[in-house]
Amino acid sequence: MPRSSAYLRAMTRLCLALVLALTTAPALATTQEDVLSARLRTGWQMEGGRHMAALDLSMAPGWKTYWRSPGDAGIPPAFDWSGSRNVRSVRIHWPAPSVFELNGMQTIGYHKQLILPLEVTPIDPAQPVSLAVKVDLGVCDKICLPATFALQSGLTAPGAPDPGITAALANRAATAGEAGVTHVGCTIDPIADGLRLTARLRLPDPGVPEVVAFETADPEVWVAEATTTRQGHDLVAVTELVPPQGAPFALDRSGVTVTILAAGKAVEISGCPAP
CATH class of the missing domain: 2.60.40.1250 (Thiol:disulfide interchange protein DsbD, N-terminal domain)
Known part of the structure; x- marks a missing residue:
């Protein structure tokens, strides 16, 4: 089955980590x-x-x-x-x-x-x-x-x-309303073995690096580590979604959860509507 470049990079990193773990494992x-x-x-x-x-x-x-x-x-x-x-x-x-x-x-x-x-x-x-x-x-x-x-x-x-x-x-995640999220817009583009999902989220900048985690309603869909950038007042996060069949698919936008992690706090956004 063909795989996206993000998937192949993730698998390469995983294999490397396993090798390092074996070579550094304690004797006992x-x-x-x-x-x-x-x-x-x-x-x-x-x-x-x-x-x-x-x-x-x-x-x-x-x-x-x-x-x-x-x-x-x-x-x-x-x-x-x-x-x-x-x-x-x-x-x-x-x-x-x-x-x-x-x-x-x-x-x-x-x-x-x-x-x-x-x-x-x-x-x-x-x-x-x-x-x-x-x-x-x-x-x-x-x-x-x-x-x-x-x-x-x-x-x-x-x-x-x-x-x-x-x-x-x-210490739970804040809701979008509690965190001051004023806009959520997601675009979807097909790739060879799935979808590329780009979320544009408008919320206050915490002034520290932000990590974004995407989840879908289908746990069988593999989700790549997201890349994030700040563009003005917007946080832009991009990930790739690869289903078991390795092909573009119909994504349930309402079943997407976007979690933003920064400075020991979390913001959880339910749904990923079109812009």
């Missing part, structure tokens, strides 16, 4: 237990019977894990809630992540500790709720390890306030 074996610990914070009951809990990950110094859109070489986390009882849905509230550079590659994630708030909606608020999750993720330093763990806990009412969860919720 490193296990998941050495670098990662996890627990559930049971939190408190909210209005309407919903419950705010959290997944609490602690990592050894120098180690990190990844955001939902991890960048060129990151490993996206996967969550399985099927072992839960009396749970209709779980909504994850992602705190603003950090941007990392390693061996010329950009990844997005968290280091030291990640408290990931979980908004749990029960099937029957009057009945006990048991939250169970199996998590697959990656943790990386100079080498990367796949990690898997399972956690389970009852969520009792009313629970108690949790300052860690509250702080993580306060």
Whole structure:
């Protein structure tokens, strides 16, 4: 299948990083237990019977894990809630992540500790709720390890306030309105194996470099690392989208999420309308 130049560059960087990781790996074996610990914070009951809990990950110094859109070489986390009882849905509230550079590659994630708030909606608020999750993720330093763990806990009412969860919720991405975004316009151009997406976003300049991450409604679509420039009051970000079939496709503009990361803060924009 033909691939775009952006895809080939990303694969080249990934291969290089794997080679460097192997050549710099420590002589002693490193296990998941050495670098990662996890627990559930049971939190408190909210209005309407919903419950705010959290997944609490602690990592050894120098180690990190990844955001939902991890960048060129990151490993996206996967969550399985099927072992839960009396749970209709779980909504994850992602705190603003950090941007990392390693061996010329950009990844997005968290280091030291990640408290990931979980908004749990029960099937029957009057009945006990048991939250169970199996998590697959990656943790990386100079080498990367796949990690898997399972956690389970009852969520009792009313629970108690949790300052860690509250702080993580306060560190969420700002909405477009909260961040002063006054215009969003996206143009789409076909390329040999997909689409080139150019977003022009009008919002205040933070005065520091900005990183833009694009996500589509279809997780099978590969998204290239975006290039960004400032043109007057506008932030212009360009990426390439490559679907599994390796050909131009119909993009659901309403399903595109654009996240701007700068100075430890995030802005999340839903939808990518035509100019």
